[in-house]
Amino acid sequence: MNTLEAIIIAIVEGLTEYLPVSSTAHMIFTSSILGIQEDNFVKMFEYCIQLGAILAVVVLYWKKFFDFKRLNFYLKLIFAVIPALILGKLCNEKIDAILEKPIPIAIVLVIGGFILLFIDRFFKNPTILKEEDISIKQAVIIGFWQCLAMMPGTSRSAASIIGGMQQKLNRNVAAEFSFFLAVPTMLAVTIYSLTLKTWEENGIEMKGYELLASNTNHLWIFLLGNLVAFIVAVFAIKFFVEVIKKFGFKIWGYYRIIIGTLLLIYFIFYQQV
Template identity: 60%
Template sequence: MNIFEAIIIAVVEGLTEFLPISSTGHMIIASSLLGIGESDFTKLFEVAIQLGAIMAVVVLYWKRFISPLSKGAEGWKFYAKLIVGVLPALVLGFLFNDQIDKLLESPTTVAISMLLGGIVLLFIDNFFKAHTIEKEENISYPNAFIIGCWQVLAMVPGVSRSAASIIGGMQQKLTRNLAAEFSFFLAVPTMFAATAYSLFLKKWHGSAIPKRGYELIMESQQNMVAFAIGNIVAFVVALLAIRFFINYLKAYGFRLFGIYRIIVGILLLILIFTGYLG
């Protein structure tokens, strides 16, 4: 992976991570179209640049993450809810890591997931009309856990972590905006755990000697530069994408994203069946 390719993938990550259109799916598509080989570093890079996107959430919502520290036991409930919400993804992600890796190599899985998810987003506002939870403080631990279970669906490429957790939030009677914001909050521990696992715990077996993620990054100067630039680009683009999404969501809802997913899903299936996308 050269620097240009790293920047393109990072832009895709930043744009799509918090929109309900699947960042993983778009990165798989972008990698395929760019002809980037499925090396261990490429796979690691597509996970590790989530660090930049995570920081965008922390910076935009820094008061929400910092203020609980000064509120004693009551304030710490915010962090406790995030821990409860992230548990399903941590457990199932650890148990089914190999199966998830295999799915990450499948453009067909992405195409079908994009198409089906788009249909759901077209009608989501009609599915869940009763919004009784308007503030984060009113989200209960069972609410957080069930939203976390919905988030697990995003382990299938193309589903979208953001879409799954927002749908879960609305199913739990959160308002549209609160469901989106809680999805952002929940992304921080979820994506941090996935990135930390890929960098420090997981052994990548693409070479003769299995290596951990940080060893792959330090393998060459090009890898280190790509990793650094990728996270910076993902951070900046994610900042802009989050602001756009919240403002757009307040005014128009999910319909446009549903239409977009359906169009992309159909185009992908055409490209796959005609042999242009492997």
């Protein structure tokens, strides 16, 4: 992976992390189309590039994240992220295997698109209009919904937003809580990838931070990618909030169906899978 390829992947991550379109799927497909060799560093980069996007939420909603008097806010996030931590650890190898198969991911993109077309009809008459009214029990349920995104193509954002609406959150609050929940979830993924997960480089097994330290180009690409993802995510979050206020989720449903179908055609007829 060279610098230009890293910037493109980072832009894709920043644009799609908080949209209900699956950032993981978009990065996988972009890497494939660009012809980027899927070595262990590229895989780690695609996991850890989310760190930059996480910081965008913290910066945009800094008053919530740094208001230490609101203990209940932190408790909700802690309890909500537990299901993903447990299931993510248990399913890690299976997830890695699925990441290498683009056709199932494209199919999930299309299926998720049809769900988003009707999501506003499924969950009507919300009763929770602000984050403070979300209970810890509801936060945990949303956390279980988020686990659906362990299947690449589902979208962590879409799963947690649908979970929020199922728990009677209106779509704005559901989207915002999805943003908040992304912070501990993606931070855990990044820490795990850098400090606990073992990667192989030139026949040598090493931790993620050792993989970065072993090559100055790796470290440069990692830092640049996260910076680009952060900048792009700031604008993407603001854009997404305005879109769902005006149009709901239907536009993203159409997008997923179109992109998923095009990618299916590409990988079936033009790319040897």
